[in-house]
Amino acid sequence: MNSIVEFNASQVPSFVKKGEVSTIAKALMGSAGGGGKRISIKGGVFRLISDGKEVASIEDRHLDVVVVNAAPKVSRIFYLGKYDEQNPAGPDCWSANGETPDPKAENKQASACADCPQNISGSGEGTSRACRYQQRLAVALANDIQGDVMQLTLPAQSIFGKEEGDNRPLQAYARFLAAQNASPDQVITRLKFDTKAAVPKLFFKAMRWLTEEEYETVQTQGATTAAVNAITMTVAQVDKVEKPAPAEAIAGAPPKAAKKPKSVAVEEEAEEPVKREEKAVGGAVPKKSGNLANIVNQWDETDD
Numbered sequence: 198m199n200s201i202v203e204f205n206a207s208q209v210p211s212f213v214k215k216g217e218v219s220t221i222a223k224a225l226m227g228s229a230g231g232g233g234k235r236i237s238i239k240g241g242v243f244r245l246i247s248d249g250k251e252v253a254s255i256e257d258r259h260l261d262v263v264v265v266n267a268a269p270k271v272s273r274i275f276y277l278g279k280y281d282e283q284n285p286a287g288p289d290c291w292s293a294n295g296e297t298p299d300p301k302a303e304n305k306q307a308s309a310c311a312d313c314p315q316n317i318s319g320s321g322e323g324t325s326r327a328c329r330y331q332q333r334l335a336v337a338l339a340n341d342i343q344g345d346v347m348q349l350t351l352p353a354q355s356i357f358g359k360e361e362g363d364n365r366p367l368q369a370y371a372r373f374l375a376a377q378n379a380s381p382d383q384v385i386t387r388l389k390f391d392t393k394a395a396v397p398k399l400f401f402k403a404m405r406w407l408t409e410e411e412y413e414t415v416q417t418q419g420a421t422t423a424a425v426n427a428i429t430m431t432v433a434q435v436d437k438v439e440k441p442a443p444a445e446a447i448a449g450a451p452p453k454a455a456k457k458p459k460s461v462a463v464e465e466e467a468e469e470p471v472k473r474e475e476k477a478v479g480g481a482v483p484k485k486s487g488n489l490a491n492i493v494n495q496w497d498e499t500d501d
Contacts, residue, residue, distance in 0.1 A: 225371035249436030
């Protein structure tokens, strides 16, 4: 593991060409105004996911990485129903460029994102939008730059917003680096959770410049298939999650409802009715059996 040297914008390495901003920096700055691995921030914890299965979690409130590639534009994603962490399914509609639905989307909500009813404030919970913003990054762990390249998908609250001291959302962080003639692929970046946020939210901080050797490795990593998949695939595609198959049809035809039998005359009722004293049934009213409900619930859980 490399020793940490504090990031100093004035100490520019020779591989950094002054006045040039990389495509990664441009992708992350925003306006001034087939399966793989990824890092999840579910529950405010860094989790390493491989093919949809959590393989490790990191208890530290920060994680040092190197951004090896980034999607050129902020993407969008939409689910018709509420997303279920326990039974994940692919999105109904999504957009890689944030402007038009992906051709593979099975339930496109509009021909253009700007005109989509799911992009209106209040279409989601409260005043939020039902179609959510995301930014896809391809990252490698700082202590293993030559190792696995993983997807990091950031929600809107980690992308946009103003900086507060050293606490910078992604776009503010990229603009800060660009002002120093630096780019995210040239430095070690620390991801740290905003402990005041109600939902998982990350801030970004430059820790040190990369060495010449590390920078060459990052350029190679950024061109790998894993890096390209990380910035082009949805989380469901990285996790190899597909929409659930339709339920298997039951063979045959459903039975017709049985006809009610005709009422049978009772001789006693033909005679003059006699007042009978009705006796209360002894004991308590039996509770309905819960066995059937339990079985149905078990079936439902199995089907999920």
